[in-house]
Amino acid sequence: MTDTSTSTSTSTKYTNRAIPRISLRDFDARIDTITASLLSAAETSGFFTLVDHGIPTSAIEAQFALSESFFSQLDALKSQVPFSPATNTGWERGAQIRPSTGLPDQKESFQMQHRMPEGSWPSESAIPGFRERTLGFMRMAQGVSERLMVCFARGLGFPDDYFVRAHDVRRDGAQTVLRLLKYFALDPETPTPEGYHRAGAHADWDFVTLLFQRPGQGGLEICPGREAFTEFGLGDTWTAVEPVEGEIVCNIGDLLMSWSDDRFKSTFHRVKTPTNPATDYYGTRYSMAYFNQPNIDCEIQGPLKKYPMVTGSEFTKAAMKRNYEALQATKAAMVDDANKNLAVAAAS
């Protein structure tokens, strides 16, 4: 499938890659087999999907229904729980700008930690049960994440509970979040405006991300190979990851890449901007991402000590700084381009 649309300046190349599908059935009895499959996926594409993970499909759909209730509230209510960079929680719309595009993702999101002050949650009267049910869902996602952490610890020669202790969501200084996402519907009859992005290409900063998609609401695409880093994945070869009911799509983040001395790959991915009515999904798209972030005081260093030891809070700060600097560079290049175009226009 090649996107020949004219409404985006880069034409996208696609290739079919098999995304490993890993079953967590009989986890304790099959842990060696599961570990081998996870390590192989982590060392190659950095992406895999999980089945038999123990989170019922009905629980995933119930959480999507809560997400829809949240986003359908009036802005006046959502803005009572605004995004706070200090805690990395809350509601925002059209605010996240990826260094790959220099322009905001066209979406809204609501991000939550396991432990947040009362006022950070939508009120009980606005969405009854939201807080308790969402926390229940987050505990299930944490349970799945911890099983992956045990396998990755074994693969790297650390004690089984090594990564689990570094991502303890019951402690002060936990940074793990669940992000509910809503991408806006577009009109297939109207060409998608230049510069419109659902989610620009990026790699995640976290340890491992668990992504829940809704069947029929596709758009996630991956671009394995860290060589894509120089261009933030632009112009490279992409593979669509179709949503399948009940499956969890997982990707390695920059933290686990660094903690494994670059053995495990943090892969570029994006949510495709619909440009081709014959192939792309134009409707409202909901997804949910569970980002496993390190406790602020944990110490991060791979077994080969390729990188200096940093704490969880230092790692997050450095990731934010790198992102900010890359974004400034993109914006400066965009201004440069605009000025060059103006000069060309003036001279002609």
Ligand SMILES: O=C(O)CCC(=O)C(=O)O
């Ligand atoms: O919505 C999606 O499918 C992907 C979201 C994502 O990659 C992110 O928020 O980091």
Ligand SMILES: [Fe+2]
């Ligand atoms: Fe992501």
